[in-house]
Amino acid sequence: MKYMFSSVMVLLLIAVMSxxxxxxxxxxxPVSIEDKGxxxxxGVTTSGAAGxxxxxxxxxxxxNSPLAQRxxxxxxxSAEITMDGQDLLVHHAGYLVANPTVHVTLEGHTDERxxxxxxxxxGDRRALSVQRILELNGVAPEQVTVVSYGEEKPAAEGNxxxxxxxxxxxxxxx
Amino acid sequence: xxxxxxxxxxxxxxxxxxxxxxLTIEITQGMEGAIPVAVVPFxxxxxxxxxxxNMAAIISADLNRSGRIExxxxxxxxxxxxxxxxxxxxxxxxVKADDLVIGKLTGNADGSFSVQFELYxxxxxxxxxxxxxxxxxxxxxxxxxxISDLIYEKLTGEKGAFNTQIAxxxxxGTGENKRYTLLVADSDGYNPQTILTSNQPxxxxxxxxxxxxxxxxxxxxxxxxxxxxxxxxxxxRKLAAFKGINxxxxxSPNGRQLALTLSRDGNPEIYIMEVSSGALRRLxxxxxxxxxxxxxxxxxxxxxxxxxxxxxxxxRVPVGGGKAxxxxxxxNYNAGADISPDGRKIAMVHGNxxxxxxxxxxxxxxxxxxxxxxxxxxxxxxxxxxSMIIYATRAGNREVLSAVSVxxxxxxxxxxxxxxxxxxxxxxxxx
Numbered sequence: 001m002k003y004m005f006s007s008v009m010v011l012l013l014i015a016v017m018s019x020x021x022x023x024x025x026x027x028x029x030p031v032s033i034e035d036k037g038x039x040x041x042x043g044v045t046t047s048g049a050a051g052x053x054x055x056x057x058x059x060x061x062x063x064n065s066p067l068a069q070r071x072x073x074x075x076x077x078s079a080e081i082t083m084d085g086q087d088l089l090v091h092h093a094g095y096l097v098a099n100p101t102v103h104v105t106l107e108g109h110t111d112e113r114x115x116x117x118x119x120x121x122x123g124d125r126r127a128l129s130v131q132r133i134l135e136l137n138g139v140a141p142e143q144v145t146v147v148s149y150g151e152e153k154p155a156a157e158g159n160x161x162x163x164x165x166x167x168x169x170x171x172x173x174x
Numbered sequence: 175x176x177x178x179x180x181x182x183x184x185x186x187x188x189x190x191x192x193x194x195x196x197l198t199i200e201i202t203q204g205m206e207g208a209i210p211v212a213v214v215p216f217x218x219x220x221x222x223x224x225x226x227x228n229m230a231a232i233i234s235a236d237l238n239r240s241g242r243i244e245x246x247x248x249x250x251x252x253x254x255x256x257x258x259x260x261x262x263x264x265x266x267x268x269v270k271a272d273d274l275v276i277g278k279l280t281g282n283a284d285g286s287f288s289v290q291f292e293l294y295x296x297x298x299x300x301x302x303x304x305x306x307x308x309x310x311x312x313x314x315x316x317x318x319x320x321i322s323d324l325i326y327e328k329l330t331g332e333k334g335a336f337n338t339q340i341a342x343x344x345x346x347g348t349g350e351n352k353r354y355t356l357l358v359a360d361s362d363g364y365n366p367q368t369i370l371t372s373n374q375p376x377x378x379x380x381x382x383x384x385x386x387x388x389x390x391x392x393x394x395x396x397x398x399x400x401x402x403x404x405x406x407x408x409x410x411r412k413l414a415a416f417k418g419i420n421x422x423x424x425x426s427p428n429g430r431q432l433a434l435t436l437s438r439d440g441n442p443e444i445y446i447m448e449v450s451s452g453a454l455r456r457l458x459x460x461x462x463x464x465x466x467x468x469x470x471x472x473x474x475x476x477x478x479x480x481x482x483x484x485x486x487x488x489x490r491v492p493v494g495g496g497k498a499x500x501x502x503x504x505x506n507y508n509a510g511a512d513i514s515p516d517g518r519k520i521a522m523v524h525g526n527x528x529x530x531x532x533x534x535x536x537x538x539x540x541x542x543x544x545x546x547x548x549x550x551x552x553x554x555x556x557x558x559x560x561s562m563i564i565y566a567t568r569a570g571n572r573e574v575l576s577a578v579s580v581x582x583x584x585x586x587x588x589x590x591x592x593x594x595x596x597x598x599x600x601x602x603x604x605x
Contacts, residue, residue, distance in 0.1 A: 077485070077507070113530055115510025115523045115552050116597065117378055117422040118479050118486055120398070121435065121442035121463040124419050128440065147397055148419060152375035159550065159568070 060174055066091040070172040071155075072130055073165065076111070079125035086133060092172060093137030100140060105173040106130050108148040109155070111164035116150055123148035123170075130170045194344075194355070195591055197363030197575070199239065203585035208244035209329055211237060212271035216291075217256030220281025227314040229279055229289065229321070235362060236322035236336040239577075240561070241584030243329060246271055258292055263299040271296050275325060279314075286310060289317050293325050302328050315364060335559040336361055339601040341369075341379040341388055342575065346593035356390060358405055361557075361600070363588055369403060377597065380423045385601045389413065389423035389432060400434060402449070414447065424467050433457070433467035433476055444478055446493065457495060466510055469493075471517040477501065479509040488522060488535075502535065504542050510552060514560045519580065521545075521554035521563050532565050534580055545582030555599045556580075564588075564598040 060067055070092075072085040081089070096102055108123030108130075127146040134144060156163040213234040218225035237243040250269045255261045256278050266274050277291035286308060293303040303324055309317045316337060323334030338361045346353050354376040359366040370376060374393035381388055382402075389402045398420045403410035414420040418437030425432055432447045436454075444458045444467045458464040462482035469476060470490075477490050480498070486509040489498040502508035507525025514520070517537075524533035524544060531548040535541070546565065553566040557577075564577045569587065573594035578585045589595065 077481075112550065113528075114486065114507060114525060115466060115479070117435065117466045118463065118509045120377075120419055120421050121437075121465040124437050124442055125463060128437070146418060149375065149393070152377065152393070159571070 060095070067095055070174075072126075072170045072172075074126055074168040074170075076164075076168065077114075077122065079122065079129045081129050081133060089130060089133045090137055093134045093139050096134065096139040096143050097137070100143065102174065103143050103145070104134075105145045105147060107153075107171040107173060108146070108150075109153060109167055109169050109171070110151050111167045112151045112154065112159070113164070116152070119150035120148050121150075123150045126168075126170050130172070194357055194366040194368050196366055197359060197588040197590060197595065199235070199363050199586055199588050201238065201584075201586045202576070203583075208242055209273065210246060210271050211243050211273045211275060211325075211329070212246045212251060212266055212269070212296075213237070213275040214251055214254055214256070214277075216276075216289075217278040218281075219278070220287075222281070225279050226281075226287075226311060227279075227318065229277060229291075229314070229318045230275070232315060232318035232362070233275060233322045233325070236319060236334075237326065239336075239362065239586060240326055240330075240334075241579050241586075242561075243326065257290075258294070258301060258304075261294060263294070263296050266296040273302070273325075273329060275321075277321075287314060289314070289321070291321050293328060315360065319360065319362070332561060333559045333603075335557040335561065335600070335603070338558055338603065339385070340564060340575075340598050341381065341601065342598045343376050343379065343596050344590060344593050345573075345596070356388075358388075358601075369405060369408060378422055379597060379599050380425055381599060381601050382425050383427055383429045383602055385603075389425065391421050391423070400432075402432075413449070413452070418442075419465075422466050424469060426469050427471055427473045433469060435465040435467070444476065457491065457493070458498070468511050468513050470513060471515060477511050477513060477520060479511065486525075488520065501537075502542070505533075508533070510554065512554050512556055512563075514556050514580070515558055516560055519556075519560070521556060521565075523552045523554070532563060532578070534563070534582075543582060545578050545580070546576070546585075551576075553597050553599075557600050558603045562600075564600055566596045566598060 066088060069088055106127040108127030110119040110122045127148055131144050131146055154167045156166040213230045216229045234245040237245055252265050252269055255276050274294040274296050280288040288306060289309055290306040292301060295302050307317050319337040322336040326334035339358050340361055341358050344355045354372050355368055356370040356376045356379060357366050357368050372392060372394045377391040379388050379390045387402050387404055391398055391400055399412055400414040400420045400423050401410045401412050414434060416436050416438040419435055419442055422435040423432050430449055432449055434445055434447060435442050436445050442463045442465050443456055444464050446455045446457055460482045462480055464478055464480045466479040467476045475490050475492055477488055479486050480489050485506045488501045488508050488511050490501055491498040505524050505526040508522050510523040512521045520535045522533055524531050529548040530550050531544050532546040532551050532554045533542050533544045551565055551567045554563045556563055562577045562579055564575055567574060567576045573596050574587055574589040575595050575598045576585060576587050
């Protein structure tokens with residue numbers, strides 16, 4: 001009797017679980033990647049104006065270093081980098097030139113307004129603007145990866161300008 | 175032994191709780207001049223005391239959701255006929271029903287069911303439709319939606335879109351525990367089925383024209399990639415994983431190509447990909463953002479968003495390439511287009527004075543009509559009969575879905591009990 005009851009439970013369990021996955025909740029289906037020749041650089045020619053190199057000793061861990069600031073903010077619907085942002089990026093470029101084995105990921109983000117795929121494109125343009133400045137300051141293209149999350153990963157929650165200005169950003173992730 | 179049972183119960187509970195919650199629908203803005211129809215509870219004969227589905231309730235909810243038909247309240251149902259011989263038209267004229275729906279559900283000995291229904295014109299005292307369908311238990315809701323489609327088409331002259339589905343994305347949790355789920359549900363929000371879950375963003379679902387596959391963007395590898403997945407089996411394949419953006423997939427009307435946005439050449443541009451071979455052709459070329467392609471129903475043009483003129487606006491370009499023509503001129507932001515199935519209207523996110531609402535542009539008259547209130551509306555998607563637009567909006571701090579009639583007069587909200595819902599896309603008719 002005890003045995004029978006537990007078998008019933010197991011059957012029930014299987015039924016419930018298979019019910020959940022009856023539409024084929026597969027994380028990894030038969031996946032075939034068709035990678036048709038990704039062209040490497042973003043059409044940007046590096047000018048070789050290698051930064052001053054004086055940041056070679058700066059540590060990413062030093063909270064007083066400019067390198068501790070790793071977010072560039074943007075105006076609404078703009079991918080233009082402010083003068084402050086440019087100054088900060090020169091510091092980061094100097095560090096990357098001095099440490100050619102170091103890699104940085106540029107994550108582009110937007111605020112929540114407007115359509116999602118447009119925001120993916122806008123976030124991409126923001127990250128590409130940052131990439132361009134880094135490369136103009138001598139950073140090798142191989143050191144930089146760009147990804148845009150658009151409005152999908154806000155830094156601040158909320159539907160006001162206070163939150164939106166924090167979300168229009170590119171994060172430098174070492 | 176006791177502990178064992180408790181453990182089993184807990185597992186059962188957890189397993190059951192992963193069955194996704196249904197969307198609940200609430201009509202938020204009514205429509206005047208709807209056709210009054212009485213839908214009488216169906217008769218039931220079978221082994222059990224009550225019918226396995228309340229067919230009349232499903233049909234009634236469908237018809238009310240259209241905004242063009244309003245069903246009588248239960249209190250106004252003065253009689254409960256289940257076949258034509260029992261109908262006294264005079265009574266139904268008294269409660270001001272223009273039309274009457276009656277029917278019967280029968281449970282057969284072999285476990286199958288039969289559904290009979292009749293639609294009457296009360297004014298003329300005449301039968302408009304009489305039909306019966308065999309059905310399995312699992313098909314009953316679908317049969318009810320099919321009956322709603324038949325009634326709707328007979329009374330309005332427009333094809334019904336009740337027997338269709340909606341794909342959408344939900345999110346729950348925060349931070350590390352954030353979950354993104356891609357689901358498919360019936361058009362009334364019932365029967366939600368998870369087709370993918372991830373702890374990274376899922377975006378931009380797009381139905382294939384036969385309704386069998388969905389293309390979408392997944393960040394599961396911390397990069398944007400486009401997959402196509404069979405809805406029924408869950409099997410999928412990766413279609414695009416280039417450097418940069420892999421976004422905004424849109425099926426061509428013949429299902430053989432996918433328009434998509436890639437930034438692999440250094441800037442977001444629109445490309446056309448052959449689904450079978452993966453062969454790519456670049457369609458747009460500007461220094462600005464080009465994204466969010468949609469195909470016109472004739473398969474000849476692509477409508478897309480570009481900020482080449484300084485702000486986001488909609489443009490149209492021949493599929494073979496050529497000069498892009500600007501379509502929108504009102505407002506400082508027009509993006510995220512969807513085109514009506516007849517190709518004559520474009521729904522879009524329309525931004526003006528910091529307010530983002532859904533607008534519909536009539537391509538013949540060039541008139542633009544704002545059909546929602548904002549302030550943060552997005553992702554419009556036409557129903558396959560072109561009568562409604564489903565879109566994402568906010569209710570307080572929550573993301574919910576709404577559907578609005580194309581003229582903006584009738585509106586309803588679809589929400590989850592918990593969590594956020596976004597990016598609704600209405601399925602095509604045939605599946």
